Amino acid sequence: MNAPASILTDVRTDFPGMLTGEGQPWHYLDTAATSQKPQAVIDAMARALGEDYATVHRGVYARSADMTRAYEAARRRVADFIGGHEEEVVFTRGATEAINLVASTWGVANLKAGDRILLSTLEHHSNIVPWQMVAERTGAEIDVCPLTHDGQIDLDAAAEILTEKHKLVALAHVSNVLGSVLDAKRAADLAHGVGAKLLLDGCQAAPRLTLDVAALDCDFYVFSAHKLYGPTAIGALWARSEILDGMPPYQGGGAMIDRVSFEKTTYAPPPQRFEAGTPAITEAVGLHAAIDYVESIGLDRIHAREMALVAQLREALGAMNDVTLYGPADTAGILSFMLDGVHPHDLGTILDEENVAIRAGHHCAQPLMEHLGVPATARASFGLYSDESDVEALLEGIARTRRIFG
Missing domain, CATH: 3.40.640.10 (Type I PLP-dependent aspartate aminotransferase-like (Major domain))
Structure with a gap:
């Protein structure tokens, strides 16, 4: 994968919640639900x-x-x-x-x-x-x-x-x-x-x-x-x-x-x-x-970084025949998808074992789910602390899920 078009100074260390209890990186891809908090806010x-x-x-x-x-x-x-x-x-x-x-x-x-x-x-x-x-x-x-x-x-x-x-x-x-x-x-x-x-x-x-x-x-x-x-x-x-x-x-x-x-x-x-x-x-x-x-970071830089990461993820998932993507190509930091034969809740559970956190469900948008013809979707949403390692961890977790359900 190519690096994001707009690289920010690494800010993950500003967010104490970006580590697991064992001190391992936590790949938090649920920012659309709620964001992690920087130490400055705390x-x-x-x-x-x-x-x-x-x-x-x-x-x-x-x-x-x-x-x-x-x-x-x-x-x-x-x-x-x-x-x-x-x-x-x-x-x-x-x-x-x-x-x-x-x-x-x-x-x-x-x-x-x-x-x-x-x-x-x-x-x-x-x-x-x-x-x-x-x-x-x-x-x-x-x-x-x-x-x-x-x-x-x-x-x-x-x-x-x-x-x-x-x-x-x-x-x-x-x-x-x-x-x-x-x-x-x-x-x-x-x-x-x-x-x-x-x-x-x-x-x-x-x-x-x-x-x-x-x-x-x-x-x-x-x-x-x-x-x-x-x-x-x-x-x-x-x-x-x-x-x-x-x-x-x-x-x-x-x-x-x-x-x-x-x-x-x-x-x-x-x-x-x-x-x-x-x-x-x-x-x-x-x-x-x-x-x-x-x-202090800049909204334009944050938006550019998130869009670059979404583009990377969309390209990788789009190459998989068993994945359905939702939404336009130029989404703002959010990508919803479905893995054939796997309920989003099962995918989310397996990803959690890999220290990857996504949202799985109807996202408080049940009329939209009905329009899409699905009961739920998996959603990866990026934040200003997201980087290429999060995309890679998500893709590795999806690969493991495909093996389990294959």
Whole structure:
């Protein structure tokens, strides 16, 4: 195999989770599910949970003020990372909660019987189920955009489907199964052409693509920190300020209020209006550190490296007559496949014996599995710490599996 086109300085040593308990290399190819964490993130969170720890937005003492500044600095860092403004960034528990927040607030307030929502065949369940729930509450109906033959969201078909009855289009920026990358700007033009809003699920895009919500021209953008080399239990919703201003609160409690009395409660402006309760303080600090780490390497370099590794794997698997590949040729760090006569769970189990970790299952995308005509796929997903040895270990594990089932 040729070396990847964009070689990065070896960063695997920055990730303590990249070794087995016996100190052997662990070939982690499940980054699309959740990423390993660099030591810089672990250290930042340890300091925030230790010597720096205090509550935020409430204390008048110095450490609380310092922690509040750190928490809000994380919000500004997220805004800079995606090309937005800090007052447009709402911290959530992850992309799933962010989509539920939009559905339960903007959706309930703006959708009614006869309105329509457009999704696509490849969406993650988190970008399907919340819209089904809000459709049941409001009487709105859901349309599904098909895929092209190679697994892209078919925007030509979307153009035919969309009407002025559509109020929302919600699509994955990068598919978590196929790795296909949406032409987000065209999706925005199509949505706005009929007066609809566009929500982009950026979970798989944020760790590998340079983001600019202004250039994308979307109305909502969501992502999770744990796929961006940060901690679990925190993510972000970005929305245009004029949209956030018109959205009612998501949950009630402390921090999201202006004034409370038993007669009437008034609410804080966005983003605080949507952040009830004590927030994920140390997680926000960890997210800040993760963005710093990723940008110190460079999203363009990360994306180029991952695409080179996917191309290597695709070429090797494509030469095997008993392997079916899914998705377009230029996938973003993700490759799903099937080995004839071997259930993905069996393949994953055998690979685990070889210290190779892949994902096997429906990947929270059961409608896509039905479209592909399979109950599950095997998925290899790369990260910034991936290298040629991971591809080689996976191929060796597949060869062993073929011998076992041969």
